[in-house]
Amino acid sequence: VSAGARVLRLAMVGGGEGAYIGGTHRIAARFGNHFHLVAGAFDVDPTRGRRFAEAMRIAPERAYDDAEALVAGEAARDDRADVVAICTPNHTHYPIARTLLEGGFDVICEKPLTTSLEDALALERLAERTNRFVGVAYVYSAYPMIHEARARVAAGQIGTVRLVQAEYQHQWMARPLEGSAQAAWRMDPARSGRGGAIADIGTHAYHLATFVTGLTVEALFAEAWPIVPGRVLDDAAHVLLRFHGGARGLLWCSQVSPGCANGLRLRVFGSEGGLDWFQERPDELVLSTLDGGTTILRRGAAGLSDASLARGTTPPGHPEGYLEAFANLYAGFAEVLRARAEDREPNAIGRDVPTVTDGVKGVAFVEAVVDGAAAPSPTWITPVRS
Numbered sequence: 001v002s003a004g005a006r007v008l009r010l011a012m013v014g015g016g017e018g019a020y021i022g023g024t025h026r027i028a029a030r031f032g033n034h035f036h037l038v039a040g041a042f043d044v045d046p047t048r049g050r051r052f053a054e055a056m057r058i059a060p061e062r063a064y065d066d067a068e069a070l071v072a073g074e075a076a077r078d079d080r081a082d083v084v085a086i087c088t089p090n091h092t093h094y095p096i097a098r099t100l101l102e103g104g105f106d107v108i109c110e111k112p113l114t115t116s117l118e119d120a121l122a123l124e125r126l127a128e129r130t131n132r133f134v135g136v137a138y139v140y141s142a143y144p145m146i147h148e149a150r151a152r153v154a155a156g157q158i159g160t161v162r163l164v165q166a167e168y169q170h171q172w173m174a175r176p177l178e179g180s181a182q183a184a185w186r187m188d189p190a191r192s193g194r195g196g197a198i199a200d201i202g203t204h205a206y207h208l209a210t211f212v213t214g215l216t217v218e219a220l221f222a223e224a225w226p227i228v229p230g231r232v233l234d235d236a237a238h239v240l241l242r243f244h245g246g247a248r249g250l251l252w253c254s255q256v257s258p259g260c261a262n263g264l265r266l267r268v269f270g271s272e273g274g275l276d277w278f279q280e281r282p283d284e285l286v287l288s289t290l291d292g293g294t295t296i297l298r299r300g301a302a303g304l305s306d307a308s309l310a311r312g313t314t315p316p317g318h319p320e321g322y323l324e325a326f327a328n329l330y331a332g333f334a335e336v337l338r339a340r341a342e343d344r345e346p347n348a349i350g351r352d353v354p355t356v357t358d359g360v361k362g363v364a365f366v367e368a369v370v371d372g373a374a375a376p377s378p379t380w381i382t383p384v385r386s
């Protein structure tokens with residue numbers, strides 16, 4: 001049966017007992033009945049991973065010890081997984097994704113794509129060579145009103161973009177967090193990579209800013225530093241952005257901002273108007289024009305763009321949030337996979353989904369920020385890819 005005609009088979013690496021984001025992937029995959037979970041290597045500890053697989057009602061022979069075993073086991077099956085989601089700490093993304101691509105599997109990978117630009121570029125080349133799809137979980141760009149913002153900018157509704165303000169604030173790392181599984185690897189350069197907050201959440205804000213505006217970065221000027229004593233990786237960063245074409249921006253992120261549980265906000269100001277989107281009210285996009293006052297655009301309303309209306313899982317007025325955005329992301333990946341299997345163009349939800357190219361740009365951004373912040377004297381850095 002071609003991938004186009006059926007529910008797709010999902011496998012997962014990571015996301016086991018007590019893990020954070022794997023559960024969200026599983027919910028998102030099920031939301032629109034696009035995927036069902038058939039296999040996994042869920043844990044760095046194989047025994048715990050098998051126990052978890054049993055709880056997930058995975059057939060015992062499809063509970064694998066690691067990514068290599070998963071490739072070997074699944075490749076031999078007629079009903080092999082169509083795609084494998086990687087929900088492990090950052091430093092493992094590259095070796096696992098490489099194993100999966102070389103084994104002939106499409107991949108959905110968590111961000112940041114890798115912990116070095118060299119690895120990210122190698123994955124991009126490998127995806128090209130093997131003709132496999134790599135989706136990257138830049139979930140915030142799957143919100144309907146983010147697509148609306150992008151469409152409005154592209155249509156010239158705010159004129160020429162002049163200023164971009166992107167921020168992503170957490171509070172959960174404001175105190176020392178010994179004992180937290182999630183915090184332990186995020187604070188460890190060997191597992192997080194060279195970036196702390198900038199790789200964990202700054203990269204989301206960066207993707208959102210460039211996705212909505214369509215702009216690319218010519219140079220950036222960064223400070224990124226650890227605030228809580230004992231940390232070696234940044235838990236906050238401030239980044240000035242100069243875009244090609246003349247627009248300027250400011251991106252700041254921190255994991256130590258009390259009161260900001262998941263404060264992701266994007267504002268874009270053009271010559272004729274401005275757009276404001278805040279994750280805590282994700283169904284709304286505020287559009288202000290110099291001559292027309294302020295309008296609150298709401299998800300699902302008549303007159304919104306096709307890209308926006310294609311996303312969303314419930315009728316307008318029911319509040320949607322993070323899980324639905326993740327479901328949109330997965331619906332987009334499903335559409336890409338089906339379109340590839342049927343050799344056709346994807347429909348609206350499968351267009352503009354984040355791929356390996358976005359993953360490379362994200363890693364290039366993190367490297368440029370870390371290089372700039374570490375430079376002996378303040379300096380502008382040009383990201384290798386933007």
Ligand SMILES: NC(=O)c1ccc[n+]([C@@H]2O[C@H](COP(=O)([O-])OP(=O)(O)OC[C@H]3O[C@@H](n4cnc5c(N)ncnc54)[C@H](O)[C@@H]3O)[C@@H](O)[C@H]2O)c1
Pocket residue numbers: 013014015016017018019020021022041042043044045066067087088089090092110111112137138139181182185200
């Ligand atoms: N897109 C988003 O919004 C978002 C949100 C949170 C986390 N993330 C990303 O998701 C990834 C995981 O983050 P988390 O907070 O869920 O981490 P976590 O520590 O909660 O979970 C990691 C899981 O991976 C497993 N694991 C580790 N190494 C493995 C290996 N080699 N093989 C198989 N399993 C392995 C662990 O046993 C655990 O189950 C990170 O890259 C993070 O940046 C993305």
